[in-house]
Amino acid sequence: MDFYFGLAQIIGVHSLLGLSAYVVLLTGQVTLAQAGFFAVGAYVAGMLTVLAGWTILPALAASSALGAVVACAVGFPALRVKGLMLVIATLAFGEAVRLFFFNFDYQVAKGGVKLGPLGGEGFRQIRYFPENGWTTMDVMLFIWTFVVLAMALLWWFDRSRYGAVLRAVGEDELAAQSVGINLTAVKVSAMTVGGAIAGLGGGIYAHYTTHIEHASFGILLATFAIAYPILGGLGSVFGTIVAVVFVQGFLVEGLRFLGDWRNLLFGALIVVVMNVRPKGFLDAPTLLWIRKLFGGKRGAA
Amino acid sequence: MALLELKGVSRHFGGVRAVDGLDLAVEQGQIFGLIGPNGSGKSTTVNLVTGLFPLTAGSIVFDGRDFGTLATHLRIGRGVARTFQNIRLFGQLSVWQNLWVAQNSPADHAKRGFFSRWLGGQAGVREEISRLLEFSGLAHKQDELAANLAFGEQRRLELARAMATRPKLILLDEPAAGMNSEEIAQLKDRIVKMRDEGITVLLVEHVMELVMGVTDRIAVLNFGQKIAEGTPTEIQADPAVQKAYLGGETV
Numbered sequence: 180m181d182f183y184f185g186l187a188q189i190i191g192v193h194s195l196l197g198l199s200a201y202v203v204l205l206t207g208q209v210t211l212a213q214a215g216f217f218a219v220g221a222y223v224a225g226m227l228t229v230l231a232g233w234t235i236l237p238a239l240a241a242s243s244a245l246g247a248v249v250a251c252a253v254g255f256p257a258l259r260v261k262g263l264m265l266v267i268a269t270l271a272f273g274e275a276v277r278l279f280f281f282n283f284d285y286q287v288a289k290g291g292v293k294l295g296p297l298g299g300e301g302f303r304q305i306r307y308f309p310e311n312g313w314t315t316m317d318v319m320l321f322i323w324t325f326v327v328l329a330m331a332l333l334w335w336f337d338r339s340r341y342g343a344v345l346r347a348v349g350e351d352e353l354a355a356q357s358v359g360i361n362l363t364a365v366k367v368s369a370m371t372v373g374g375a376i377a378g379l380g381g382g383i384y385a386h387y388t389t390h391i392e393h394a395s396f397g398i399l400l401a402t403f404a405i406a407y408p409i410l411g412g413l414g415s416v417f418g419t420i421v422a423v424v425f426v427q428g429f430l431v432e433g434l435r436f437l438g439d440w441r442n443l444l445f446g447a448l449i450v451v452v453m454n455v456r457p458k459g460f461l462d463a464p465t466l467l468w469i470r471k472l473f474g475g476k477r478g479a480a
Numbered sequence: 481m482a483l484l485e486l487k488g489v490s491r492h493f494g495g496v497r498a499v500d501g502l503d504l505a506v507e508q509g510q511i512f513g514l515i516g517p518n519g520s521g522k523s524t525t526v527n528l529v530t531g532l533f534p535l536t537a538g539s540i541v542f543d544g545r546d547f548g549t550l551a552t553h554l555r556i557g558r559g560v561a562r563t564f565q566n567i568r569l570f571g572q573l574s575v576w577q578n579l580w581v582a583q584n585s586p587a588d589h590a591k592r593g594f595f596s597r598w599l600g601g602q603a604g605v606r607e608e609i610s611r612l613l614e615f616s617g618l619a620h621k622q623d624e625l626a627a628n629l630a631f632g633e634q635r636r637l638e639l640a641r642a643m644a645t646r647p648k649l650i651l652l653d654e655p656a657a658g659m660n661s662e663e664i665a666q667l668k669d670r671i672v673k674m675r676d677e678g679i680t681v682l683l684v685e686h687v688m689e690l691v692m693g694v695t696d697r698i699a700v701l702n703f704g705q706k707i708a709e710g711t712p713t714e715i716q717a718d719p720a721v722q723k724a725y726l727g728g729e730t731v
Binding site for chain 2: 340343344346347350351353354355356357358359360361362463464467
């Protein structure tokens with residue numbers, strides 16, 4: 180059973196990462212910065228519980244807040260550029276964060292043991308969960324509480340005018356500003372919300388793995404982050420979750436019996452899915468169809 | 481006093497003088513036509529008024545205040561709205577949502593209040609959207625995705641979306657392109673109805689059937705410069721205009 184709880188933990192954390200990219204992608208911005216915000220959240224939350232002795236909830240609140248602040252600060256200059264230029268700019272930011280943590284030493288002696296981030300060695304012994312006697316199931320439920328909260332937040336956005344405005348900007352920036360929408364405010368706010376969710380996800384990730392290092396937050400993680408909402412479709416937050424389950428549950432874990440063939444099939448299946456569902460699993464027409472099936476309401480995307 | 485006044489407005493793209501020293505005054509409550517051959521600078525003028533490009537020279541005064549280098553969304557907030565020559569709707573939003581996101585006027589923001597400006601529900605805006613849907617004859621299509629509408633319906637939705645910003649002045653960039661004469665007659669009615677509601681209209685158009693029938697005053701552009709201005713009857717009789725359109729020789 181623990182295997183499935185562990186898998187659910189991975190899916191939960193990656194869902195937060197995917198949701199953070201989903202918000203930004205709604206405004207049409209392809210960002211590779213999410214792994215950077217995730218890394219900031221991971222290191223900050225880990226240092227707060229291990230070195231400062233905070234409990235987990237305030238530490239996660241702080242990592243989420245810092246993720247938001249960093250995203251807002253990065254968003255202003257980065258969102259002046261579009262398309263491929265933005266991809267490069269956010270990629271550069273992500274790498275800068277990774278290299279910062281590669282060189283970041285801050286160790287404090289606690290009960291005769293030195294703890295804290297140690298550059299390339301990583302940050303070991305983030306043992307808040309085991310020290311407090313949390314079981315794998317506790318941790319999994321804890322993670323999914325936050326996933327559900329983040330989904331509820333984004334689902335509410337989607338029902339509100341803000342969600343429609345985000346999508347309007349994603350569809351056509353020129354038309355959006357020509358009906359009076361402030362593009363900078365909309366894009367930076369989406370980036371900030373995304374940063375808060377990524378920071379939260381990073382904080383949780385640090386605690387369930389108990390050991391983080393710079394290499395975990397590289398371009399691969401950034402690519403996964405943006406791949407989830409693209410694969411899942413922008414019609415609904417549920418699309419991103421479906422994509423995470425598909426990638427982490429089916430492609431990564433479910434196909435393990437194939438051995439070396441798995442990696443080959445991994446890429447091939449993603450290509451197949453993108454061809455069969457070019458706008459993702461849950462695109463706008465699919466959702467409209469589902470909604471009509473249940474006699475849904477007007478005004479929601 | 482003129483609602484919109486362009487003084488010596490120029491926009492050069494490298495060596496191309498898309499608009500060159502244009503003076504224009506659109507009075508409150510007018511339907512003002514802007515015509516000219518292809519590439520004469522009509523659409524560029526619309527883009528300059530809404531601030532999509534900066535001016536090379538000159539100034540644009542709207543409602544008594546200079547636009548300067550004001551950002552596009554702030555100009556919309558002051559009461560300018562536009563439609564596009566090639567329709568630009570939010571295709572994956574519903575018809576209803578297309579109007580919803582366009583409600584950015586100070587009056588609508590005030591109605592929603594600070595917090596609910598973005599996150600609030602639909603209170604107080606339904607009536608206005610219903611009115612616009614009625615105006616454009618799209619009430620039965622409100623839940624359709626904008627991308628799935630027929631061409632004529634898309635044009636009507638775009639007009640309604642511009643109206644949703646509560647403009648004082650609306651810039652219509654070739655609204656009749658691709659329409660049949662029945663649709664043009666309907667469009668003419670809508671433009672007159674908009675004027676009767678107190679909205680000033682700047683109509684950029686090729687279709688003479690529409691321009692001559694509906695405008696109070698017309699300016700003619702050629703190579704970025706104004707070559708004539710007057711009532712529709714005066715313009716039709718103007719030799720410079722005939723030459724620009726028909727390519728006649730100077731006598």
